[in-house]
Amino acid sequence: MTGASERRLVLLGSTGSIGTQALEVLSRHPGIARPHGLAVGGARPELVADQVLSHRPERLVVSEESRAEAVAQAVDRACRGAGAAVPRIEGGQDAVVDLAGSLAEGDVVLNAVTGSVGLLPTLAALASGARLALANKESLVVGGHLVTEAAEPGQILPVDSEHTAIAQALAGVRHDQVDHLVVTASGGPFRGRSRADLAEVTPAQALAHPTWSMGRVITTNSATLVNKALEVVEACFQFDLPEDRVQVVVHPQSIVHSMVTLVDGSTIAQASPPDMRHAIGWALAHPEKLPGLAAPLDFSRAQAWTFEPVDETTFPAISLARAAHREGGGAMAVYNAVNEEAVDAFFEGRIDFLGITALIRAVLEDPERPRAERSGGVAALLEVEAWARSAARARIAERRR
Structure with missing residues (x-):
């Protein structure tokens, strides 16, 4: 398996059900990948701060710009208190799309956001060449042909018990x-x-x-x-x-x-x-x-x-x-x-x-x-x-x- 020092991971929706379980899996099996970036809605600033301290991502995006300041303050307090580096923090949906497309072949993007808002990050991840671990079913439901035509064979792996x-x-x-x-x-x-x-x-x-x-x-x-x-x-x-x-x-x-x-x-x-x-x-x-x-x-x-x-x-x-x-x-x-x-x-x-x-x-x-x-x-x-x-x-x- 590609080592953590080689494969990077972007996790979209890290504070949701799939996201929190994904980070649990990474904690138990750190050789899977090295967390590069997290994207969150921003409703749970303290949880975001805990995740940043535990996994040390380089980038953090808060999709709801109105919540970005509260998240940034919580992360800053936690990181400074622990003597840890504060990640680059951005806000807005455009920043989520940019983060999703920031990796390359050999890396992996886990899209665990809920709703059709996940379509543009899915397309950005596919364009980057990274593996797409897809929990956002709305990407295929809404943009099916666009997504499948953008994907290389085997590039999309479902994160859903049924699929x-x-x-x-x-x-x-x-x-x-x-x-x-x-x-x-x-x-x-x-x-x-x-x-x-x-x-x-x-x-x-x-x-x-x-x-x-x-x-x-x-x-x-x-x-x-x-x-x-x-x-x-x-x-x-x-x-x-x-x-x-x-x-x-x-x-x-x-x-x-x-x-x-x-x-x-x-x-x-x-x-x-x-x-x-x-x-x-x-x-x-x-x-x-x-x-x-x-x-x-x-x-x-x-x-x-x-x-x-x-x-x-x-x-x-x-x-x-x-x-x-x-x-x-x-x-x-x-x-x-x-x-x-x-x-x-x-x-x-x-x-x-x-x-x-x-x-x-x-x-x-x-x-x-x-x-x-x-x-x-x-x-x-x-x-x-x-x-x-x-x-x-x-x-x-x-x-x-």
């Missing part, structure tokens, strides 16, 4: 030998509920995921199954398959993270306890395996794994995403942007839980919705996304009257 599982199952398998992929879903906190049961769901209930500990947006997306919908589209681009060859099955135990069914009828599955350190370590150290990364399964203990179909009547998010992906023209950029607006509105009490996917459907069906042609590049996608956010906000405001 990491598929990538491992595909090792040694030719593309023409794949019949279809099976993406597993825990079912979230509301598995087995009817639409009527979900009418009064609170934000606290939506955040009570039975298996995984994640951030607010991803946990809510798991409750609506929007997260699984995004993963279907992500898989289409990551593994170059149409959406009708990416199936979804509910697996409440979250042990089998995904499967690949081959043309001969056999199915290859990847199984491990639900722990994101598997996916993080796999992408950062690839093709090496990190010993003792996380606990293995104990097959000496009796256990049962169950699988069941998705209730797409109660949870229409997946079918909506399939249709948007088939349509193209930036429809998935609309889907994702509206969902981001809807999740915020749900937590602010401006719409109810069922209103999240209802709003996505309504904006997608708007006869005035513009299209983003592939020839228009990133600018066209951003225009469509801006329209979608405006349309979503207008509909949310109308509901409040």
Whole structure:
């Protein structure tokens, strides 16, 4: 494995769930890479200061410029108190993009930010030639063709339990030998509920995921199954398959993270306890395996794994995403942007839980919705996304009257 003195790492979203676990993996396996730069939102200045002291990055970017001063003060106090060098500190989204593109071939960028704001850093990382460990699924959901066309073969490695599982199952398998992929879903906190049961769901209930500990947006997306919908589209681009060859099955135990069914009828599955350190370590150290990364399964203990179909009547998010992906023209950029607006509105009490996917459907069906042609590049996608956010906000405001 390339030594820490040779391989540099840029970590975007270091204070989030994936970011903090990635730094934990680096602490236990320092030979993976040497942290060069961290990017944070800035809401947790003391945590940022702790990370800077522990990992000594050369650069630190605070994406929310209004929070940069508070972060800089916390980092300065911590570093001076410990006699450590203060990193170069910058603010703003442009600085995040610059940091993402600051490395070179042989280095690695872990994009663990949440939302479509991760697309431009993804493209910058790919242009640099560095390996992209991609936890920001919105990069592929929103900018799929732009991302895949910018990437060299093998340059993108997924940091997601489902897509990491598929990538491992595909090792040694030719593309023409794949019949279809099976993406597993825990079912979230509301598995087995009817639409009527979900009418009064609170934000606290939506955040009570039975298996995984994640951030607010991803946990809510798991409750609506929007997260699984995004993963279907992500898989289409990551593994170059149409959406009708990416199936979804509910697996409440979250042990089998995904499967690949081959043309001969056999199915290859990847199984491990639900722990994101598997996916993080796999992408950062690839093709090496990190010993003792996380606990293995104990097959000496009796256990049962169950699988069941998705209730797409109660949870229409997946079918909506399939249709948007088939349509193209930036429809998935609309889907994702509206969902981001809807999740915020749900937590602010401006719409109810069922209103999240209802709003996505309504904006997608708007006869005035513009299209983003592939020839228009990133600018066209951003225009469509801006329209979608405006349309979503207008509909949310109308509901409040």
